[in-house]
Amino acid sequence: MTDLEISTTEAIADWIETSVLVSRSGHFGRDKLDDLASAEINAPPMRVAMALDVMSKRASTLGDCYPFVVSDIAVLRRESNLGAHYASLLHLTPNSVARQTVRASETAEMGELLEEIAEAALANFWGAGGNALSFGYPSRHGRPEAFDQAVIWLARKIGLEPGRGYRPPRRKDGGVDVVAWRQFADHRPGFPVALAQCTIQAETFTKTTDIDLRLWASWLAMDSDPLSMLVIPGTIRAAGPDWKQLTTVVMVVDRIRLMDLLSRVPNANWDKAWAQETTSALRTLMRAAEL
Numbered sequence: 001m002t003d004l005e006i007s008t009t010e011a012i013a014d015w016i017e018t019s020v021l022v023s024r025s026g027h028f029g030r031d032k033l034d035d036l037a038s039a040e041i042n043a044p045p046m047r048v049a050m051a052l053d054v055m056s057k058r059a060s061t062l063g064d065c066y067p068f069v070v071s072d073i074a075v076l077r078r079e080s081n082l083g084a085h086y087a088s089l090l091h092l093t094p095n096s097v098a099r100q101t102v103r104a105s106e107t108a109e110m111g112e113l114l115e116e117i118a119e120a121a122l123a124n125f126w127g128a129g130g131n132a133l134s135f136g137y138p139s140r141h142g143r144p145e146a147f148d149q150a151v152i153w154l155a156r157k158i159g160l161e162p163g164r165g166y167r168p169p170r171r172k173d174g175g176v177d178v179v180a181w182r183q184f185a186d187h188r189p190g191f192p193v194a195l196a197q198c199t200i201q202a203e204t205f206t207k208t209t210d211i212d213l214r215l216w217a218s219w220l221a222m223d224s225d226p227l228s229m230l231v232i233p234g235t236i237r238a239a240g241p242d243w244k245q246l247t248t249v250v251m252v253v254d255r256i257r258l259m260d261l262l263s264r265v266p267n268a269n270w271d272k273a274w275a276q277e278t279t280s281a282l283r284t285l286m287r288a289a290e291l
Contacts, residue, residue: 004100006041010235012051013058015041016075016089017068018097019288021279026077028215032291033075040287058235061256065263068284084272088113089255091278093234095201102281106200112136113274114198118231120179120270121253121261122196126182133157147171152218158193158220159183165218166260175210189223196229196253197275204232204242208249229253 006015017040019036020028028036030048037043043051057071067083069076080086091098092114098272115134123132135154144150148167151174155162158181177198183191195216199207211228230250236243246252253261283289 004041004097005095006043006097008237009047009050009054010237011095012037012041012043012047012056014090014093015097016048016051016055018282020075020077020086021070021090021287022283022286023077023288023291025291028075028288028291036287036291046255052218058256062259062263065259068145082259084270085117085262086255087275087279088117089233089258091275092200093202094256096234097286098278098282101285103278109274110200111198114160114200114231114233116179117233117262118196118253118259121258122178122180122194122229122231124261124264125180125194126192128266130157130180130182132178132180134172134178136174146240149175154179159187159191160189160193161221163218163221165215167219174216175212176216176265189221192224192227193220193222194227194229195253196231197250198231200233204230205245205249208246211250227251231258233258 004015006012016033020026027180030263034045034048034107037048052070052072052075057067059066059068059070064078065082065086067078067080067086069078069253091103092110093099104247112114115136119132119134123130125132133141133151135143137145137150144153146169149171151167152162158179176195178196180194180196181191195211195213197207197210201207208230213226213228216226228250230246231253233255236246236252
C-alpha cells in the first residue's frame with residue numbers, strides 16, 4: 001500500500017468513506033475501523049471519532065442521498081440513487097486516496113466529469129424552470145471553438161443579447177465552466193444568472209479571480225449582476241479560515257452543496273463507469289478491500 005498523507009479531520013472522514021466503498025462487506029464496526037485507521041493512516045481513535053462526527057453532520061445534511069449510515073459504533077454502506085455521484089466527487093477531491101494513488105495525474109476527463117456534475121446540480125439551483133450549460137470546449141453541446149462566437153452562442157442559449165465588449169477570439173472560456181440561469185415566464189431581461197468556475201486543483205483561492213464579472217458584463221447584456229461561483233469536489237470545514245476566506249469573494253459550491261442540489265431532481269442517466277473503475281482500482285491497494 002502506498003503511504004497516504006491523510007491529516008485533516010475532513011480527509012480522515014473521506015478516507016473512512018473510501019474504505020467502506022472498497023470493502024467487501026460494506027460495513028465496519030468501530031473496533032475494526034480504529035485498527036484499520038491505525039495501520040493505514042496512523043490515526044488514533046480520537047481522530048477517528050472526530051471524523052465520524054463529520055460524517056454524521058454530512059448524513060444529517062444530505063439525508064437519503066448520503067450513501068453511508070453512521071453511528072458511534074459502526075459505519076455502513078447503503079444504496080443511494082446518487083451514490084455514484086458522491087463516489088465520483090469523493091475520488092475527484094484533491095489529496096483523496098484516489099488522487100494520491102490510482103488517479104494521481106489530473107486528466108481532461110476528470111475536469112469534464114466535475115463540470116458534468118456541476119451542470120446537473122446547478123440546473124436545480126433556482127428550482128423548477130432552472131437551466132445550466134457547460135461552457136467548456138470541446139463541448140458536447142455544440143459550442144463554437146472561437147471565444148467570440150461562443151459568447152454569441154451562449155447569449156442565444158440563455159436568452160440574452162451579446163454585449164458590445166471586445167471578445168478575444170483565442171480566449172478559451174473566460175474563466176467560466178458552467179453557466180446557470182432561470183428565465184421568467186415573460187422572457188424579458190433581468191433574470192438571475194450564475195457563472196461557475198469548476199476546479200479539481202488543491203489550491204482554490206487563486207481560482208476565485210478567474211471570472212472577471214466586469215468583462216462578462218461587457219460580453220453579455222445582463223441587466224442584473226451575475227453570481228460568481230466556485231465549484232469543488234471536496235469539502236471545507238465550515239468554521240475554518242479557508243471557508244471564510246473563499247466565501248467573502250465567491251459563492252462556494254462544495255461536495256455537500258452539489259449533492260444537495262442534485263437530490264432535488266436526481267439524474268437517472270448518470271454514467272457510473274468512472275466512479276466504478278476508480279473504486280475497483282483502489283481495491284488492489286487498500287487494506288479495507290479484504291474486510
